[in-house]
Amino acid sequence: MRKTWEKQFDYFNKRVTPHRRAIIEIFEEENRHLSAEEVYMLLKKKEEKVGIATVYRNLDLLSQMGLLHRVNFGDGKEYYEMTRVLPGEHHHHLICTKCGKVVDYSELVGEEHEFLNRLEKKLSNKYGFLTQSHQIYFYGLCEDCQLICES
Amino acid sequence: MRKTWEKQFDYFNKRVTPHRRAIIEIFEEENRHLSAEEVYMLLKKKEEKVGIATVYRNLDLLSQMGLLHRVNFGDGKEYYEMTRVLPGEHHHHLICTKCGKVVDYSELVGEEHEFLNRLEKKLSNKYGFLTQSHQIYFYGLCEDCQLICES
DNA sequence: CTAACTGCAAATCGTTTGCGAGCAA
DNA sequence: TTGCTCGCAAACGATTTGCAGTTAG
DSSP states (O other): OOOTTHHHHHHTTOOOOHHHHHHHHHHHHHOSOEEHHHHHHHHHHTTOOOOHHHHHHHHHHHHHTTSEEEEEOSSSOEEEEEOOOSGGGOOEEEEETTTOOEEEEOOOHHHHHHHHHHHHHHHHHHHOOEEEEEEEEEEEEOHHHHHHHHO | OOOTTHHHHHHTTOOOOHHHHHHHHHHHHHOSOEEHHHHHHHHHHTTOOOOHHHHHHHHHHHHHTTSEEEEEOSSSOEEEEEOOOSGGGOOEEEEETTTOOEEEEOOOHHHHHHHHHHHHHHHHHHHOOEEEEEEEEEEEEOHHHHHHHHO
């Protein structure tokens, strides 16, 4: 049973190793953004002997192959999340500028796609830029921090 | 002649120092995103004796005060750019996933605002999140890197 | 077989911090 | 005067790298 993503490895001339399989598994199970450190911990829980450098190298590789997305919430670390192909699965992030909390957001997908597709077409024409993906970050105050500010 | 942004310093109980004045000047003159290191270099060119720590501290402060925006292009550094209040001045970024080049984008502003305002309202309702700002990042291939890939 | 992959430890580099001296209000 | 700011150097922490041994295909 060859997974759909395995052909990506052939294309990039890379090997399907147990570590790589396990990392993809972790992202499928957790279904959320993870830092390199978190992936490292979760890998070790799976009774895998692994070094942190390997985790970094593989997260980088999987991003380049398009299987993972890199996201940044301004806390000094990079995070990674599964690239979701179905429109309803793609999401963006709300980041609280006070406490740093990150909320996933996945509303308005139909309208959003229409809007972004139109934008991408314009970008191609004007800058000759070929868009592969996009990320929208909203910055503001989460529910809890709004209450603190009022008092 | 008191600048419009100086009242922000009173509100935050912060002082208007020569360094801070000079940093804001630099962003007004350059009108582009700058890393801490770049700001540091430009400050020293203005014949200012300054430490890199002060630059970091002030970039952080100016961001908190809302005068600067922090942006991240995934190259390991944080960048900063002037917060633009007029709709036509606000822009987003196209980032080449191959060479790392960043192109500023500022099209479709009217439509974009309408779209994002609607989104923000939904977010407030659903997550109780109070949006202050947003950033859209497009990732893809710039004109030059597309040519390289084809050959 | 052999080029890709790995673990380890050291190195790198952007950013933060502690502290005593200096300056804005 | 007072406490916000500063420069300096040391510390920090996330990520990268060199290298020798291992493994997927």
